[in-house]
Every structure is written in structure tokens, then in C-alpha cells.
Amino acid sequence: xxxxxxxxxxxxxxxxxxxxxxxxxxxxxxxxxxxxxxxxxxxxxxxxxxxxxxxxxxxxxxxxxxxxxxxxxxxxxxxxxxxxxxxxxxxxxxxxxxxxxxxxxxxxxxxxxxxxxxxxxxxxxxxxxxxxxxxxxxxxxxxxxxxxxxxxxxxxxxxxxxxxxxxxxxxxxxxxxxxxxxxxxxxxxxxxxxxxxxxxxxxxxxxxxxxxxxxxxxxxxxxxxxxxxxxxxxxxxxxxxxxxxxxxxxxxxxxxxxxxxxxxxxxxxxxxxxxxxxxxxxxxxxxxxxxxxxxxxxxxxxxxxxxxxxxxxxxxxxxxxxxxxxxxxxxxxxxxxxxxxxxxxxxxxxxxxxxxxxxxxxxxxxxxxxxxxxxxxxxxxxxxxxxxxxxxxxxxxxxxxxxxxxxxxxxxxxxxxxxxxxxxxxxxxxxxxxxxxxxxxxxxxxxxxxxxxxxxxxxxxxxxxxxxxxxxxxxxxxxxxxxxxxxxxxxxxxxxxxxx
Numbered sequence: 001x002x003x004x005x006x007x008x009x010x011x012x013x014x015x016x017x018x019x020x021x022x023x024x025x026x027x028x029x030x031x032x033x034x035x036x037x038x039x040x041x042x043x044x045x046x047x048x049x050x051x052x053x054x055x056x057x058x059x060x061x062x063x064x065x066x067x068x069x070x071x072x073x074x075x076x077x078x079x080x081x082x083x084x085x086x087x088x089x090x091x092x093x094x095x096x097x098x099x100x101x102x103x104x105x106x107x108x109x110x111x112x113x114x115x116x117x118x119x120x121x122x123x124x125x126x127x128x129x130x131x132x133x134x135x136x137x138x139x140x141x142x143x144x145x146x147x148x149x150x151x152x153x154x155x156x157x158x159x160x161x162x163x164x165x166x167x168x169x170x171x172x173x174x175x176x177x178x179x180x181x182x183x184x185x186x187x188x189x190x191x192x193x194x195x196x197x198x199x200x201x202x203x204x205x206x207x208x209x210x211x212x213x214x215x216x217x218x219x220x221x222x223x224x225x226x227x228x229x230x231x232x233x234x235x236x237x238x239x240x241x242x243x244x245x246x247x248x249x250x251x252x253x254x255x256x257x258x259x260x261x262x263x264x265x266x267x268x269x270x271x272x273x274x275x276x277x278x279x280x281x282x283x284x285x286x287x288x289x290x291x292x293x294x295x296x297x298x299x300x301x302x303x304x305x306x307x308x309x310x311x312x313x314x315x316x317x318x319x320x321x322x323x324x325x326x327x328x329x330x331x332x333x334x335x336x337x338x339x340x341x342x343x344x345x346x347x348x349x350x351x352x353x354x355x356x357x358x359x360x361x362x363x364x365x366x367x368x369x370x371x372x373x374x375x376x377x378x379x380x381x382x383x384x385x386x387x388x389x390x391x392x393x394x395x396x397x398x399x400x401x402x403x404x405x406x407x408x409x410x411x412x413x414x415x416x417x418x419x420x421x422x423x424x425x426x427x428x429x430x431x432x433x434x435x436x437x438x439x440x441x442x443x444x445x446x447x448x449x450x451x452x453x454x455x456x457x458x459x460x461x462x463x464x465x466x467x468x469x470x471x472x473x474x475x476x477x478x479x480x481x482x483x484x485x486x487x488x489x490x491x492x493x494x495x496x497x498x499x500x
Contacts, residue, residue: 287338332348
């Protein structure tokens with residue numbers, strides 16, 4: 001079934017369609033709630049017109065079923081199957097269509113759900129225990145259900161109709177297993193859509209495994225992922241393109257809660273392990289508090305005979321730096337006044353174990369303009385939004401936890417010189433630059449920065465950089481840098497130092 005999301009002009013009653021509720025109780029996990037749709041009363045004539053339009057009124061040589069039951073716009077087919085000219089087959093234990101209706105000549109359904117779905121081709125197969133979609137346009141050629149190749153490319157996530165380019169409002173499936181000559185995958189359940197209780201957008205996935213074969217074989221595993229509380233655009237009907245929900249997400253207003261657990265990527269070249277990543281957002285009045293935490297992200301390069309040249313070079317650099325693996329961690333706290341569009345970054349850190357601690361904080365305003373850009377902004381729109389973003393103050397600190405020594409050790413191996421000699425050369429170059437800077441109008445800024453950086457290179461410690469302008473800086477104030485013009489650095493309120 002080729003399907004594309006749409007919004008009908010005809011609204012339904014406030015209560016939930018009984019058929020829709022009963023067929024959405026399959027094991028989708030809590031994401032199954034996004035399949036609930038309002039009730040819709042449909043005449044027998046209109047239902048017949050839709051079924052005839054999509055080829056489900058009478059059986060054909062290519063499309064058959066054991067039984068069809070229902071009425072008033074909701075129909076269930078048992079043991080439905082089709083075969084295309086290439087011999088690819090589609091089978092489903094049941095297919096239920098709810099809220100069938102016509103809108104400007106297009107056949108539409110408020111809800112489509114299939115159970116016991118199997119698609120097979122020459123070198124491909126896909127089985128899905130349960131599949132549900134809401135607010136979709138139906139193809140006039142139902143036999144297209146057997147087009148397995150597109151489904152295995154995961155284009156099922158942006159199912160399209162010939163005349164309707166928007167994706168379904170909600171999409172949920174469970175018990176998914178697929179195979180081709182290049183890959184195999186399985187998913188316990190996955191889905192996205194709009195939460196009927198809050199009208200916020202949601203995404204969830206559980207127990208996902210993807211294995212690719214061949215020269216670049218890899219395995220990706222994900223225990224779970226959840227995104228909640230994303231606000232949809234106010235005018236959803238204005239969203240166009242072939243990914244209805246994804247564009248709603250791109251144009252979303254506000255932030256949501258995010259949690260990722262048990263992400264592992266393994267290949268012949270790289271191993272990545274992310275046990276947990278979380279973001280939570282709480283709002284009190286017009287103040288929004290955000291918290292982010294990533295306790296650890298481990299990346300390592302595997303040494304083997306089939307390692308690509310680029311990966312082998314990366315492994316050599318890693319060993320020269322003295323790392324067997326890179327272990328990162330990050331966390332942050334923000335506070336946003338949605339009334340004044342003012343954001344305070346209380347603290348955000350990125351740490352490399354036995355390498356460095358990077359921290360920054362600051363106060364900004366005008367990010368709301370960027371958030372309202374939408375999915376396809378023009379260059380003019382972007383420039384206008386950037387001009388509205390202001391930097392009120394900013395502070396950055398970089399604490400050395402052996403990364404300086406490791407860096408000069410690597411540079412020494414690459415150049416054939418001793419690390420201490422390279423360190424002295426670097427500090428000498430900075431000292432000369434500092435002296436030369438005093439001949440310029442803003443030379444004191446260059447001198448302050450080069451001295452701080454020189455002290456950091458020589459003795460380590462913590463390099464501190466701050467901006468405290470008398471009046472807020474706009475991002476557009478930095479356009480001179482990209483255009484090769486000399487910016488007015490005295491406006492920055494710049495300061496730099498190194499502390500032990």
C-alpha cells in the first residue's frame with residue numbers, strides 16, 4: 001500500500017472510534033497511543049466508493065482475501081494476499097481500514113492497521129507482527145503492497161502517494177524482521193506520531209538490531225530510544241514534502257525529553273558504545289529548565305589486517321597520543337525565559353578521560369528566531385534570524401589533563417623532533433606574535449590571548465577565555481571575519497588568562 005499523510009477537511013466527533021481503539025491494542029508499547037483517531041461516520045455509498053477506488057471492492061487475479069467484514073467506513077479483511085508480475089508477494093492475516101472517506105477525489109483512511117504482515121521477493125523478506133498508520137492517502141493500486149525492495153530500504157518511513165507528498169501523521173510497527181542480500185534487521189517496536197493526550201510529538205524505538213554484510217560489515221544495536229514533549233507546528237496543514245512527521249519535528253516549537261539507552265556500533269574498523277544519554281525539560285510558568293547528561297561515550301579503533309588506510313592512520317595517531325580508546329562525557333544545564341527569549345547556559349561540559357575538561361557558560365537571546373525558521377528557510381531568512389541572536393556574555397575554560405603533553409608527543413613523532421623542543425618553538429612563536437600585536441589598535445587583546453595560550457602550553461593548567469561586551473553582540477557582527485574584513489575586537493570585552 002502506497003500511502004501519504006493528509007489532513008481531511010471533514011472533522012470527526014470528539015469520541016474515539018471503537019474500532020480504532022480495539023485494533024490499536026497490539027504490543028506496540030506505550031507508543032501505540034499515537035494510533036488513536038477520532039470517530040468518523042461514513043455512509044455506505046462513500047465507503048463503497050473508497051473501496052472501489054483502491055481495488056478492495058472485488059477480488060482480482062492478483063489480489064485475494066478469505067473474508068471481508070464491517071461497515072460505516074471501517075472494514076477488516078482476513079488473510080489478504082497479492083502477487084505482482086515479478087513474483088513478489090504480500091500476505092497479511094488481517095488488514096483493517098478505519099474512517100474511510102473521500103476528500104477532493106482522493107481515497108483516504110483515518111487509520112490503517114495490518115497484522116501478520118509478510119512480504120517476500122527474490123532476495124528479500126520482511127515480516128511485521130503489527131503495523132499501524134494514521135491519516136493517510138490510499139493508493140489506487142493496492143497491489144503495490146508487494147513492493148518489498150522499497151520497504152527494505154526503510155522508505156516505509158516516508159510512504160508516499162502519487163498525488164500526495166506528505167507522510168502519515170503517525171507510524172507504528174512491532175515485531176519487525178527483515179533480510180536482504182546485504183543486510184538483516186529486527187525491531188521489537190518503533191513508532192512516531194502525535195500524543196493524543198498532550199498533542200506533542202513522540203518517537204520511540206526498542207530492541208533494534210541491524211547487521212550489514214560484505215566488506216564494510218557492521219552491527220548496530222539500540223536497547224531503547226524515547227523522545228517526548230516536542231511541540232508540533234501550529235499550522236500542520238502548511239507542512240509539505242515527503243516526510244510529514246519529520247517536517248513537523250523540524251518545524252517544532254520548544255524542546256522535549258530525550259533518552260537513549262544501550263547504543264552499540266561495531267565494525268571491522270570502529271567500536272562505539274553509548275550506555276545512556278538523557279535530556280529532560282521542565283517548565284514552570286514561562287521559565288524552561290533543561291538538563292542534559294551523557295555519562296560516557298567510548299570510541300575505539302579495531303586493529304586488524306583488513307583495516308582501511310584512513311582508519312589505520314587514525315589508530316596510529318590514537319596510540320601516539322597514548323590512548324587505547326577515547327572516553328567522552330558531557331552534561332549541561334540551561335534556563336530559558338520563553339517570554340523574553342533569553343537563554344542562560346549555566347554550565348555545559350565536554351570531557352575526555354585523561355585528556356581535557358572543556359566547559360562553557362553564557363547568556364544569549366533571540367534563539368526563538370532560529371527556531372521559527374521552519375524546514376526550508378531562505379538565505380535571507382537565516383541572515384535575519386542570525387541578526388536577532390545576541391551574545392550578552394560568554395565564558396570558556398579548557399583544563400589540561402595531559403592533552404598538551406600528549407599533543408606534543410604526537411607532533412614530535414610526526415616531525416621527528418623532541419616534544420620539549422616543539423613546545424619551546426610554539427611558545428617562542430606566540431611571544432613574537434604578542435610583541436608584534438602591540439603595534440595594532442587592538443594589540444592588547446592579541447597580546448593577552450597569546451600570553452595566556454603560551455602559559456597554557458608551557459605549564460598546563462586551565463585556559464580561560466571570556467567575552468563581556470558593554471552592549472550585546474549579534475552573530476551578524478562576526479560576518480566581517482567570514483568576509484575577510486578586520487572586526488572591531490575592542491567591542492568584545494575580551495579577556496584571557498591561564499590558572500593553575
